[in-house]
Amino acid sequence: MILTRSLASIARLTLVLATVSAFSPCAHATADDAPFLRWHWAVDDHRLALGGHDPVAYHEVGRPRRGRDELEHVHHGIRYRFVSEAYRDRFREDPERYLPAFGGWCAFALSMQPEVTGSGPRRVVADPQNFEITDDGRLLLFSRTPRQNLRDLWQRGDTAQALARAETFWQEREQLAASVGEKPEGLHSLAPLETVQFDFFIGTWESRYKVRFDPARPEYSAPIRGRWKAWYGWDGFAVYDDWQSTGGPPGNSGPAIRSFDPLTRTWIMHYIPINAPARSVWQMTGTFDENGELHATMQAEDVPGKPYLQRVHFVNISEDHFSWRSDRSYDGGKTWHENWGMGENYRAGSDAAKAID
DSSP, X not given: OOOOOOHHXXXXXXXXXXXXXXXXXXXXXXXXXSOOTTTTSSBOTTOBBGGGXXXXXXXXXXXXXXXXXXXXXXXXXXXXXXXXXXXXXXXXXXXHHHSBGGGGSBHHHHTOOHXXXXXXXXXXXXXXXXXXXXXXXXXXXXXXXXXXXXXXXXXXXXXXXXXXXXXXXXXXXXXXXXXXXXXXXXXXXXXXXXXXXXXXXXXXXXXXXXXXXXTTOOOOOOOEEEEEEXXXXXTTTEEEEEEEEOSSOOTTOEEEEEEEETTTXXXXXXXXXXXXXXXXXXXXXXXXXXXXXXXXXXXXXXXXXXXXXXXXXXXXXOSSEEEEEEEEESSXXXXXXXXXXXXXXXXXXXXXXXXXX
């Protein structure tokens, strides 16, 4: 699901989009002159598309041809090269006609069905010389290895259905990328784009929470203070965070790793508290809803060793604040003790964090 950004984030994205609308690159413009909102497209480290092949030549001569370095045009921050000024001018006049479908990624990989391939759809680098033009003029690219050509697999199946699946998946990629504007610092460009659903979480937070200990009693613990840090870890393919108690012993301090499972389309989250019994380690699975709020579940044992189910929710998300709450069930989910735990988190250095005790 798509993360709904905070008002402050939306304001920044609106400013970037306005800048893009006002930007009209000239023949000598470079990719660095434009806001790079298409960081999720298939480009190299220098923002060059199609390995330097001319996007117009695919249509005009029916084969890929490498463009000339001096005949370059920048569109939405991506470099395209051309074999002639005439082809470059055609692209300028109608870029949507010539742009590769699905951002230049392998069309087959974007259409994959888990029940058939054992893997969910994902962005895979394509070979710019391995292509086809559809009846309606769309340029599709495909990956290939010495052992397998994904264009062959594409052509053996129902291409109309495959195109529809790829289109649905790609539109989700476009919306996820738009929710953060330019690529977040530290995120790997090939990470599942759902990873940006946790972009609000990246940074340092001053945290306060309280929790119940006994289902028969409504009392909460005294407020527990801590500092929560989150960043894109594991080479930018996942979210790593570390919660540390402040002003006392470590308590339940420890790290967690959060990664998106492209097969089940869920978040898998692991937490390992330091100096704690093994039963305190947990794995939680969850998804973000249409409002950008996380809802997850886990199984664990309490201090006496009694098993329970727990629901965890990240809600009320804004630029400098978010809340979490948990619900607990001791009868397999038949009944729930709501608000078993409740926490408030304020971005370190923000006015909200400075205002709390």
